[in-house]
Amino acid sequence: MSHIATYATQLQLNPVSSRAEAKNDESYQLFLEALEVVAEEYGGRVEDHITDYFGRQRRCTFGLITPMFSAGLGVDVDPKTGRVSFVFDDYGVSQDLIQTLQSRVVQTFTSMAVGRALTDMNYDVEVEEGSLDPNRPANPRRKVTVRGVM
């Protein structure tokens, strides 16, 4: 038989007891890779902090800094539970931009995790990206398709 299923997702990295352990953990490594992909896409970089409106630094697990959002989109990961939360100072910044960046992080990480899972299960994997709206190919809201064949 074959079937179709739809799933909701929640980002929850593996619990860790130290920064060193986090650096070697596969879920942290993959999340960092996903952030780097999004950073490259938006001409930005990944740091360990963001800044607020007044320029004060706030440390976080990861900080995605882009030219369009130079204060940065921060990601806090609770080391005990692995729960992921986004932190940012949105003063003077478009909510659409923040939402788009956040979505790209979640979608990119999920896509990379699916690709990794299928590869580890010996599938041949290919990835395709497309706009959710065919009339607006540059629409930042995208659909990513990961195909695995065995």
Add this chain to the structure above:
Amino acid sequence: MSQRVEVEIGPDGKFRMEFTGFPGEECYAEAERIRAALAGLGIRTGTIEMHAKPGGLIEAEMGIEEETDGEISTRPG
């Protein structure tokens, strides 16, 4: 026939998995293996919807032709 999994991931991280070419109930076990692998990589999943593909679609995917009743037409000579 090859076994295929197609996963569509939306902007909110919600995703849809379609399984093709798995014998019997194996696709359900495969879905659970993928979900377990994703959990280890930092993605927890909750099922929103799940349904088996209609029989006709599965047969079409597997290239099974409609069965005939085996009758042979004859003409009087």
